[in-house]
Amino acid sequence: xxxxxxxxxxxxxxxxxxxxxxxxxxxxxxxxxxxxxxxxxxxxxxxxxxxxxxxxxxxxxxxxxxxxxxxxxxxxxxxxxxxxxxxxxxxxxxxxxxxxxxxxxxxxxxxxxxxxxxxxxxxxxxxxxxxxxxxxxxxxxxxxxxxxxxxxxxxxxxxxxxxxxxxxxxxxxxxxxxxxxxxxxxxxxxxxxxxxxxxxxxxxxxxxxxxxxxxxxxxxxxxxxxxxxxxxxxxxxxxxxxxxxxxxxxxxxxxxxxxxxxxxxxxxxxxxxxxxxxxxxxxxxxxxxxx
Ligand SMILES: Nc1ncnc2c1ncn2[C@@H]1O[C@H](COP(=O)(O)OP(=O)(O)OP(=O)(O)O)[C@@H](O)[C@H]1O
Numbered sequence: 702x703x704x705x706x707x708x709x710x711x712x713x714x715x716x717x718x719x720x721x722x723x724x725x726x727x728x729x730x731x732x733x734x735x736x737x738x739x740x741x742x743x744x745x746x747x748x749x750x751x752x753x754x755x756x757x758x759x760x761x762x763x764x765x766x767x768x769x770x771x772x773x774x775x776x777x778x779x780x781x782x783x784x785x786x787x788x789x790x791x792x793x794x795x796x797x798x799x800x801x802x803x804x805x806x807x808x809x810x811x812x813x814x815x816x817x818x819x820x821x822x823x824x825x826x827x828x829x830x831x832x833x834x835x836x837x838x839x840x841x842x843x844x845x846x847x848x849x850x851x852x853x854x855x856x857x858x859x860x861x862x863x864x865x866x867x868x869x870x871x872x873x874x875x876x877x878x879x880x881x882x883x884x885x886x887x888x889x890x891x892x893x894x895x896x897x898x899x900x901x902x903x904x905x906x907x908x909x910x911x912x913x914x915x916x917x918x919x920x921x922x923x924x925x926x927x928x929x930x931x932x933x934x935x936x937x938x939x940x941x942x943x944x945x946x947x948x949x950x951x952x953x954x955x956x957x958x959x960x961x962x963x964x965x966x967x968x969x970x971x972x973x974x975x976x977x978x979x980x981x982x983x984x985x986x987x988x989x990x991x992x
Contacts, residue, residue: 728755730789731806731893731924732777737786739772739948746772747783748948754893757923759915761939761956763930763970765979769948770928771813774895777926778808809879809891809922813898817863817871817878823850824859827878837883845884849877853914869907872899873914880918894918894925900934912937935959944970946979 732754739747746769754760754777762770775781776788779799788795793805817826828846831837837845850856853873863871876899882889899915900908908931915927915938927938935942935956942959944952944966951966959967969977 728757729791730754731756731791733787733789734773734776734783735787735789737776737783737788739769739776739781739783746948747776747786750786750945750949752943752950754924754926755941758940759919759923759925759927759938761935761942762926762928762945763935763942764945765970768945770945771897773945774810774897774926774928777893778810778895779804780810806892807888807890808893808895810895811872811875811879811897811899813901817875819863821862822859823855823861823863823866823874826863826874827881829878831881831883836886845881846877849881850874852880852917853877854910867907869903869910872903872907872911876911876914876918880921882921891922892924894922896925896927896929898928898930900929900931905933908933909937951978 730753732752734750734752737747737750737752738745739750748769750769750773752773762773764770772781776783779788779795779802782788782795782798790804790806790808795804796802818829821829824843824846825832827849828842831842831845832839847856847859850859853876855870855873855877858866858870858874863874866874879894880891882891896915900911903911912934915925915934919925925938927934929935929938939956942952942954942956943950944964946966952962952964954962954964954967959971962968965978968974969979
């Protein structure tokens with residue numbers, strides 16, 4: 702049942718994007734999504750989304766299922782173009798999808814289901830981009846793959862195939878693949894890492910390993926967005942948290958403010974209560990208010 706309908710409709714979403722984050726972070730934005738709308742067929746998923754991702758900051762993107770978090774990552778990466786609104790990468794406006802223009806920011810994405818090539822070894826998976834580019838001799842690529850596998854504690858698996866690895870191991874391999882670059886060519890390092898539920902389906906130990914890796918790779922790429930449902934991942938990996946609801950940002954603050962804010966969306970999300978602005982009555986009002 703919706704108990705707080707009038708002051709939590711779309712018009713108030715912007716107000717609810719609390720200034721807790723913005724007041725304290727006058728950093729340059731790596732990514733700006735401005736008034737972004739995106740639908741799959743008739744289903745509107747991003748609904749006037751405004752979001753900035755700041756340099757040097759790890760942002761956790763949270764929200765209930767189906768609220769558009771993965772779609773937001775896909776729009777940031779250029780895998781999807783918005784129906785309307787702007788995607789700005791260091792001020793440069795994306796006009797075409799990633800397949801047609803790479804853009805001003807090197808974005809690497811770690812997908813929810815590792816997305817490794819089953820027919821390729823771990824070496825071939827992690828070195829895939831460097832092997833395709835053919836700029837480096839193969840023994841140098843092997844060295845680099847080994848080095849980046851060490852970062853995720855997976856160097857012993859270099860000759861293995863994905864089917865020989867557990868889910869958590871596959872995720873660590875996919876992390877190595879996302880971050881690998883040639884240290885002699887600074888332009889090959891990722892500028893932004895996007896993680897889609899990196900710890901989903903993992904036991905607590907495997908989750909902790911992934912969370913440590915996410916923290917540790919911040920020296921390679923200090924700016925990241927992590928979509929997650931897991932509080933341990935939020936606490937261990939994020940500086941800032943953005944809560945989405947029905948394709949909009951409804952709260953934006955520092956990770957420690959999750960515990961103290963009285964924002965009703967955050968309070969309900971944190972408590973897991975069925976009562977509050979995240980419930981289905983509220984969702985219906987939101988949809989009805991937006992043709
Ligand atoms: N390719 C697609 N075609 C049609 N509908 C899609 C597609 N991708 C996502 N959707 C729908 O869009 C909505 C938002 O999906 P999205 O994956 O962005 O949400 P999410 O917040 O990441 O959800 P979850 O936390 O469950 O992963 C969902 O209802 C989903 O079913």
